[in-house]
Amino acid sequence: MIQYPRFTPGTTIGVTAPSSGIPVELHFLLQQASERMTREGFKMRIGKTPWLQNKAKSAPANVRALELTDLLRDNAVGLIFPPWGGELLVEILEHLDFDTFPVKWVLGYSDVSVLLLSITLRTGIATAHGTNLADVRGEYSDETTAAWHAALSTPSGRSFEQRSSPFYQKEWTHDKPSPCVFHLNEPTEWKTVSGGPTTFQGRLLGGCVDVIRHLIGTPYGDVATFRRKHTEGSAIVWYLENCDLNAVDLRRSLVQMRLAGWFDGCSGILFGRSGANRPFDDYAEIDVYEDLARELNVPIVFDIDCGHVPPQMTFINGAYAEIEVSVDGKGLVKQTFLP
Template sequence: MIKYPYLPDSATIGITAPSSGVRRELEGIVKQAVERMHLNGFRTVIGETVWTQEKAKSAPARIRAKELNTMLQDEEIDFIFPPWGGELLIEILEHIDFEKVRPKWILGYSDTSALLLALTLKTGIATAHGTNLVDLRGEQSDPTTSMWLSVLQTESGEAVTQYSSEHYQKKWQHDNPSPWVFHLTEPTEWKPTSDNPIEMKGRLLGGCIDVIRHLIGTPYGYVASFQKEFINNEPIIWYFENCELSTTDLRRSLVQMKYAGWFDNCSGILFGRSPANQPVENYEIEDVYEDLTKDLGIPVIYDIDCGHVPPQITFVNGASAEVKMENGKGTVVQQFN
């Protein structure tokens, strides 16, 4: 059985940097986000790693892991919310005491997704892939992003429904701050590799493919044992987002996942919008999706609300989901059972 945390009102948020911390010139945006959490009734405990950054990480692996372990085991902390992702979170996995983790939400994306997926696969504790802390610093939040709170306050046995966004952000404009943080200007359209409509059912797993692919063949990437131990061999819906990979690198990663058995008993795959997907010798991203559909014989939906091109739906690793798409619009119903 999947163990679903619950985020109470007036919760205490543990803010730690298991990947990258914050350079001095950017400390202000974290402080803004923390103040926004306080205004919303939350308390915060901020770790030392948040304020340090050197050589592509907030601190050496053991220090990052120690701070994270402390927060994972602290019964006074209800929710762990890293400021953002980074590059080298994978270094800390061998130092995490998975057997002592108390069920509590962890929310984030990008490099954080390596922690999220590993934790769910090893413990059966649900984790949440969605907005970063710093992206909640604005005075307001768009309807898609703001669903993070409703998702984390869904009780076990209940369901939560999310919808595709109306618009997405084409380009970051850090020099032009808005009350919403994001600048959502482009019409959102979810796209299929087969005829409309599409419907898929299964347990959600996924994250940033750049980093979670490196869990393959490690003790932190045993998908088959997770299916057997925690979800009674139910099918999986994978969701991925690509931060930096070219089309051929993405294709290699997906083929490796297939060889590793990650797509065994898979009912569908979702891909987020991407700032990458650079074509190689006319091998376009649509070719990657078409090849995957042919390989696996399952539906594929792409350009969904997930990843580095906001806004983002909050996907819960381990949740039972029903995903529907028709005429460019999508619905995701997650059941916490």
């Protein structure tokens, strides 16, 4: 059984940095994001860790874990919203008591997906893979990014739909700030390995391949037990995105996931756009997807709105998803908050 948190207007947003904090010269990003959320009617509770950064982390693992736990236990806080990802969130997992986690939304992506996937697999509590706090600091957000609010506000048993974005941002242009954080100017096209339209459905699980692969073989990456205990063995739709892996490292990671049983019962896979995926000895991104499609005999969609090439949809770990991709490269994702 999946448990879905409730998200109410005007709730308090708890900001902590379970991975990387923000260096001093970029503190204005957090200040702008906090002001934006306040204007939208939210209250803000910002911990100490978001303002800190040293040696690839915001603070020692036990400090990060304690601050996260305090915000989770604060009944006034309705959403945990880290400023962004980072590198070493995996360090805090052993310091968290998953058995006492309240049913509360946690939203983010990149390294934060380690926490999101761990929470859902260990507890059956739904978590939200979507924008991070720093990326909603603009005067307004594009429609795809802004959908995080509607997604988290969906009542249990109800559905929400998201369509593929019209345009995406190919490169970051931090030297050209604008009222909207992203500069969306490249036409979006969702692609399939088969080259044709496709549909599939199942329970969503996923995150950033670079980091969630390190959950394999640990108490925090037991997909088989999650399926048996929380979804009665229903099919899984994986959504995956790649931050830094070249084609062969991505391939190795996916083979490891397959050998570990993570793709057992998989009905289809969604891959986000990536600026990585560099070819190696003529072995390219499309080769990775084609090899995996042959091995699993499931539809594979790529270049979707997910990950480090914005904008990105909000995917709810544990929700039941129905995926449709048309021949013209348009995508539809319907997520239903089924128990």
